[in-house]
Amino acid sequence: MNQDSHSSPVQSERWVGRATVVEVAGDIDLHRSSQFQQSLLDVVDRNPERIVVDLGGVGYMDSSGVASLVKLLSRTRKTGVGLRLVGLTRRVQSVFEITRLNTVFEICQTEEEALA
Amino acid sequence: MNQDSHSSPVQSERWVGRATVVEVAGDIDLHRSSQFQQSLLDVVDRNPERIVVDLGGVGYMDSSGVASLVKLLSRTRKTGVGLRLVGLTRRVQSVFEITRLNTVFEICQTEEEALA
Amino acid sequence: MKSVLNRPIVIHLPSSPSYLPVMRATLGKLCELVGFDRETAGAVVLSMDEALTNIIKHAYGGAEDGVIDIELAPVGEPEPEAVKISLRDYGPAVDPKKIKSRDLDDVRPGGLGVHIIKKCMDTVEYAPADGGGTLLTMVKKLNSQKGKDKV
Amino acid sequence: MKSVLNRPIVIHLPSSPSYLPVMRATLGKLCELVGFDRETAGAVVLSMDEALTNIIKHAYGGAEDGVIDIELAPVGEPEPEAVKISLRDYGPAVDPKKIKSRDLDDVRPGGLGVHIIKKCMDTVEYAPADGGGTLLTMVKKLNSQKGKDKV
Ligand SMILES: Nc1ncnc2c1ncn2[C@@H]1O[C@H](COP(=O)(O)OP(=O)(O)O)[C@@H](O)[C@H]1O
Ligand SMILES: Nc1ncnc2c1ncn2[C@@H]1O[C@H](COP(=O)(O)OP(=O)(O)O)[C@@H](O)[C@H]1O
Numbered sequence: 001m002n003q004d005s006h007s008s009p010v011q012s013e014r015w016v017g018r019a020t021v022v023e024v025a026g027d028i029d030l031h032r033s034s035q036f037q038q039s040l041l042d043v044v045d046r047n048p049e050r051i052v053v054d055l056g057g058v059g060y061m062d063s064s065g066v067a068s069l070v071k072l073l074s075r076t077r078k079t080g081v082g083l084r085l086v087g088l089t090r091r092v093q094s095v096f097e098i099t100r101l102n103t104v105f106e107i108c109q110t111e112e113e114a115l116a
Numbered sequence: 117m118n119q120d121s122h123s124s125p126v127q128s129e130r131w132v133g134r135a136t137v138v139e140v141a142g143d144i145d146l147h148r149s150s151q152f153q154q155s156l157l158d159v160v161d162r163n164p165e166r167i168v169v170d171l172g173g174v175g176y177m178d179s180s181g182v183a184s185l186v187k188l189l190s191r192t193r194k195t196g197v198g199l200r201l202v203g204l205t206r207r208v209q210s211v212f213e214i215t216r217l218n219t220v221f222e223i224c225q226t227e228e229e230a231l232a
Numbered sequence: 233m234k235s236v237l238n239r240p241i242v243i244h245l246p247s248s249p250s251y252l253p254v255m256r257a258t259l260g261k262l263c264e265l266v267g268f269d270r271e272t273a274g275a276v277v278l279s280m281d282e283a284l285t286n287i288i289k290h291a292y293g294g295a296e297d298g299v300i301d302i303e304l305a306p307v308g309e310p311e312p313e314a315v316k317i318s319l320r321d322y323g324p325a326v327d328p329k330k331i332k333s334r335d336l337d338d339v340r341p342g343g344l345g346v347h348i349i350k351k352c353m354d355t356v357e358y359a360p361a362d363g364g365g366t367l368l369t370m371v372k373k374l375n376s377q378k379g380k381d382k383v
Numbered sequence: 384m385k386s387v388l389n390r391p392i393v394i395h396l397p398s399s400p401s402y403l404p405v406m407r408a409t410l411g412k413l414c415e416l417v418g419f420d421r422e423t424a425g426a427v428v429l430s431m432d433e434a435l436t437n438i439i440k441h442a443y444g445g446a447e448d449g450v451i452d453i454e455l456a457p458v459g460e461p462e463p464e465a466v467k468i469s470l471r472d473y474g475p476a477v478d479p480k481k482i483k484s485r486d487l488d489d490v491r492p493g494g495l496g497v498h499i500i501k502k503c504m505d506t507v508e509y510a511p512a513d514g515g516g517t518l519l520t521m522v523k524k525l526n527s528q529k530g531k532d533k534v
Contacts, residue, residue, distance in 0.1 A: 029249065070340065071341045095348070214426075243395075265405065
């Protein structure tokens with residue numbers, strides 16, 4: 001079994017003070033986006049002050065993966081939780097650019113920056 | 117244009133004394149094996165004492181690529197030229213094992229060993 | 233063996249999200265052979281993925297027992313100059329005018345697929361297919377890659 | 384979306400060596416999704432490549448305007464337990480008994496494809512196809528991977 005198709009997109013969750021760093025891996029497409037979204041919303045329920053989504057392990061993401069992140073964004077805005085994205089691979093970065101969501105999300109270059 | 121499909125499988129040829137090291141790259145299949153074979157036989161015509169074929173850049177080879185190397189082997193045997201293979205990736209190594217040609221070719225782990 | 237890349241690959245794909253990675257691998261390699269750079273190949277693959285996703289969601293309503301007819305065609309002689317992707321579903325007829333992208337400024341989940349497709353491909357055409365369903369035809373030209381002049 | 388991998392992909396491929404890398408990418412990704420380890424997936428991909436090469440060389444004599452019908456089928460419920468590959472050509476009828484590997488000890492170029500296929504796959508069957516040509520069916524089971532017990 002390989003991570004791209006079978007396991008959860010959210011590989012691990014790690015607390016740094018009151019922030020939580022969520023590590024995502026594998027391709028995120030229609031096959032995995034609803035599980036991705038559910039895992040992300042579960043993170044909000046644990047009441048962090050900030051969520052850092054590390055997309056370093058995501059080689060491919062389409063608009064259904066982006067939609068899961070937009071859903072997370074509106075949830076975090078509602079509940080006053082900070083949200084930052086980090087580790088975008090070139091392909092994932094370009095999906096954000098094409099959909100102009102790179103100006104909507106806070107996208108950081110490093111985890112340090114995202115946690116600062 | 118990418119190396120797998122369009123350019124010559126033999127990327128470069130480098131003389132080390134009277135031996136020549138031939139660097140091969142890209143997938144070798146029916147599409148590229150005849151060009152591969154021709155380039156290899158051209159090397160014999162330059163009268164080296166030994167030919168070292170470096171397959172480090174070959175991620176995939178099927179029996180038509182193997183056939184080109186067998187053709188080279190019989191030519192070198194006829195003309196008294198030494199022939200050694202080096203840098204076999206795991207997949208290429210396994211094709212030699214399946215066809216039991218790993219016992220027919222001199223396969224070396226390093227270029228130093230192949231040139232020794 | 234000297235051979236050319238000038239004929240289509242025809243595929244009948246189950247309308248299940250499970251197969252999307254397979255189709256991405258197929259088209260990604262074909263784009264590489266045609267001569268697209270990595271970035272452009274990625275955009276073409278993304279477009280097909282978005283279009284297949286829309287067919288699965290909208291034409292088949294998530295039913296996985298439908299079939300999507302796919303044609304992946306390198307176009308041009310003697311060397312390919314473009315790739316043409318045709319996707320045909322057997323879903324209910326839909327007015328092509330209804331298939332459009334939404335206002336991007338309205339940030340909400342969904343509604344981005346058609347925008348992505350139109351942004352990434354050179355031509356995109358939806359038409360009712362003979363015998364029912366929708367035929368989507370999209371083309372990406374080699375010379376429309378970034379860093380090359382548009383024709 | 385919860386979905387399963389239990390239906391075949393059907394492909395009509397031009398009989399040209401140019402398309403071999405595309406088919407390798409397709410099957411390689413499918414084998415990964417089915418759950419094969421890298422090494423076994425490589426052996427399955429190699430087998431299909433050898434069989435396609437033989438069809439191009441022997442069934443079509445190198446003519447690139449033929450078509451090869453390919454079916455790539457994950458087999459098993461609810462999770463796939465094997466992959467079945469069917470290749471059908473429209474070449475002259477050939478006696479399946481004539482398709483055999485040679486003695487490996489006789490070192491010469493060629494004559495290794497059928498040996499590789501039989502060595503790598505669990506079952507290999509050549510049969511005359513309905514309406515002419517040859518149908519090759521080969522199966523590789525997940526549980527025949529190295530490191531797992533044979534059933
Ligand atoms: N293949 C299709 N068949 C029917 N309707 C479609 C198809 N593709 C797209 N549409 C319509 O176009 C709209 C916009 O699609 P898209 O931009 O991908 O956003 P989304 O799928 O998230 O709604 C869809 O909501 C749907 O109404
Ligand atoms: N699809 C096919 N149609 C007709 N004959 C075939 C086919 N595949 C294999 N053969 C026959 O089987 C023989 C052995 O094939 P193979 O082991 O791949 O070696 P090679 O192709 O190098 O001769 C071939 O020489 C050919 O006569």
